[in-house]
Amino acid sequence: xxxAIFVFLYLAIVLYIxxxxxxxxxxxxxxEDYFLASRSLGPxxxxxxxxxxxxxxxxxxxxxGHAFSNGIVTFGLMxxxxxxxxxxxxxxxGTRVWALGKRYGFMTPVQMFRDRWECGHIGTAxxxxxxxxxxxxxxxxxxxxxxxxxAISSGVVPYWFGGAIVxxxxxxxxxFGGMRGTAWVNTFQTVLFLLFGAVALIVIGVGMGGFRNAAxxxxxxxxxxxxxxxxxxxxxxxxxxxxxxxxxxAFPHILIFCLTARKMVQFKKTVxxxxxxxxxxxxxxxxxxxxxxxxxxxxxIKAKQExxxxxxxxxxxxxxxxxxxLREKAASDDIIMLLLQRYAPLWLAGxxxxxxxxxVMASDSQILALSxxxxxxxxxxxxxxxxxxxxxxxxxGRIFIVLITMFAYAVALRAPETIFELAIQYAFSGYxxxxxxxxxxLFWRGSTKWGALATTIWVAVAVIAVAIFQHLVPAPAPGxxxxxxxxxxxxxxxRTPGGTAVFGFMPVVPMVxxxxxxxxxxxxxxxxxxxxxxxxxxxx
Amino acid sequence: xxxxxxxxxxxALYALHQDFWFWRTAHPLVFGFVPIGLFYQACYSxxxxxxxxxxxxxxxxxxxxxxxxxxxxxxxxxR
Numbered sequence: 001x002x003x004a005i006f007v008f009l010y011l012a013i014v015l016y017i018x019x020x021x022x023x024x025x026x027x028x029x030x031x032e033d034y035f036l037a038s039r040s041l042g043p044x045x046x047x048x049x050x051x052x053x054x055x056x057x058x059x060x061x062x063x064x065g066h067a068f069s070n071g072i073v074t075f076g077l078m079x080x081x082x083x084x085x086x087x088x089x090x091x092x093x094g095t096r097v098w099a100l101g102k103r104y105g106f107m108t109p110v111q112m113f114r115d116r117w118e119c120g121h122i123g124t125a126x127x128x129x130x131x132x133x134x135x136x137x138x139x140x141x142x143x144x145x146x147x148x149x150x151a152i153s154s155g156v157v158p159y160w161f162g163g164a165i166v167x168x169x170x171x172x173x174x175x176f177g178g179m180r181g182t183a184w185v186n187t188f189q190t191v192l193f194l195l196f197g198a199v200a201l202i203v204i205g206v207g208m209g210g211f212r213n214a215a216x217x218x219x220x221x222x223x224x225x226x227x228x229x230x231x232x233x234x235x236x237x238x239x240x241x242x243x244x245x246x247x248x249x250a251f252p253h254i255l256i257f258c259l260t261a262r263k264m265v266q267f268k269k270t271v272x273x274x275x276x277x278x279x280x281x282x283x284x285x286x287x288x289x290x291x292x293x294x295x296x297x298x299x300x301i302k303a304k305q306e307x308x309x310x311x312x313x314x315x316x317x318x319x320x321x322x323x324x325x326l327r328e329k330a331a332s333d334d335i336i337m338l339l340l341q342r343y344a345p346l347w348l349a350g351x352x353x354x355x356x357x358x359x360v361m362a363s364d365s366q367i368l369a370l371s372x373x374x375x376x377x378x379x380x381x382x383x384x385x386x387x388x389x390x391x392x393x394x395x396x397g398r399i400f401i402v403l404i405t406m407f408a409y410a411v412a413l414r415a416p417e418t419i420f421e422l423a424i425q426y427a428f429s430g431y432x433x434x435x436x437x438x439x440x441x442l443f444w445r446g447s448t449k450w451g452a453l454a455t456t457i458w459v460a461v462a463v464i465a466v467a468i469f470q471h472l473v474p475a476p477a478p479g480x481x482x483x484x485x486x487x488x489x490x491x492x493x494x495r496t497p498g499g500t501a502v503f504g505f506m507p508v509v510p511m512v513x514x515x516x517x518x519x520x521x522x523x524x525x526x527x528x529x530x531x532x533x534x535x536x537x538x539x540x
Numbered sequence: 541x542x543x544x545x546x547x548x549x550x551x552a553l554y555a556l557h558q559d560f561w562f563w564r565t566a567h568p569l570v571f572g573f574v575p576i577g578l579f580y581q582a583c584y585s586x587x588x589x590x591x592x593x594x595x596x597x598x599x600x601x602x603x604x605x606x607x608x609x610x611x612x613x614x615x616x617x618x619r
Contacts, residue, residue, distance in 0.1 A: 080581040216569065229563065229565060274592070
């Protein structure tokens, strides 16, 4: 129960930060202050909050769990590629969006698209796709909160109550503090993340008697040695993953965060330190996840390894339901918590548990982004602001925050978590495939609203098609993929144990390429915006 | 020339992510416990930070800032 006390203390601190931010706002009821903190974030808060916003529960729990099952490849797949692509996109796209936001007062990406391409309802279509892809994150955040609080308290806090506490705390500080409160909380959370990685590595390393022996034993074991290499992952799959971080800049909550910097110069430190922050958090978590395979005295870890072994050796002859059951048993998102329970003293496990909670509660900025998008792209656009004023707009945003949190909590109580984990997989690909919209809007004078619409429709159709395909064709056991469609000897479409492959690539690759082609071809064939509008975006 | 060199550096670093030369081996274990593939990717993150530092130093889009200084937007915010 001691770890749970630390977690509750942490929750109290973040709640206080939100309310403190509310007091700091001194009763201002302006939309720009509530949704963008008056575009006033300083360099430290901007770097840490932007980074924290992009780090979800997966950064600590998922990364170590993925590494436990797949080995060191996790770092190359998800961390180092993000460490290059995300800061590059912030450098090239984030700075331009910031400058345009400052110049023309944009508060959401859709506002910019509507202005750039002289469109109204096409912007609404983009809003709908963005919003639908964002909702699963909010739901999974609440689910993760319930599960984590339940695990940290050793079952004393039930799932429904844990989820309710997390939902209430997140909702409260977003409701009161708006962007300022969310940014401050994210900064505090990022500091915890960074401490977490280093402390967990030292504590578990000391507990295991050093890593040298564990690593060398793994390297000499035929069953475990592949986890120290990437031989089980195809190079095309590895390459595909470099497309996923394109999603970061297309996420509305990240792009909206780009608008909060006081000066453009604040992007400088952010882009330089971003890869190092990723390194500081992901490297310890991935390494510990891999090393957990050498832990022999934790029954839960042994059970996961056994389930993985049975799946690999007998999975092919099993019914899909039995395979899914084994996958559930082999699931290892709690591996870092098991290591901490085994090796960390109780008080330290509590402190580190707070770090895990910080990761799980990353849904705050998504909730705020959705509220900003709703009030700006729908409420204000369709006349609400003109009719009722800015104060009512902010109140509408706050009411929306309450409603969306309640909806997410209700869904989190009823639906299985795996559905939303899958939805998030699709969402990453979907947002990555929306990134050509930004590139075209900012760098190509010839882009048009019809190109944007074609890209948006394609993304929606492709995400749904992949979801239906994976639902209809069950995942095979670990090993060779199931061939679904071949053409002239080439494997066009296959169902892999972890998803889908198109010509050996993850679906994100063709999705992004087709998006870019559609934007280009349809724009070439359709009428461009007026010269006056184009001049607003290409003023130098 | 500076622009071409920076573009080449970005493309080269993106390509270097695909380190097929360490694909099937864990050895050498750096410091006795870090598999070489993981060590390479960790160094890659440091290289990414260095590249971004170069971009900030030599290709910072300062024209965007300059335009904003003393700029009083006469455009109404599109809603």
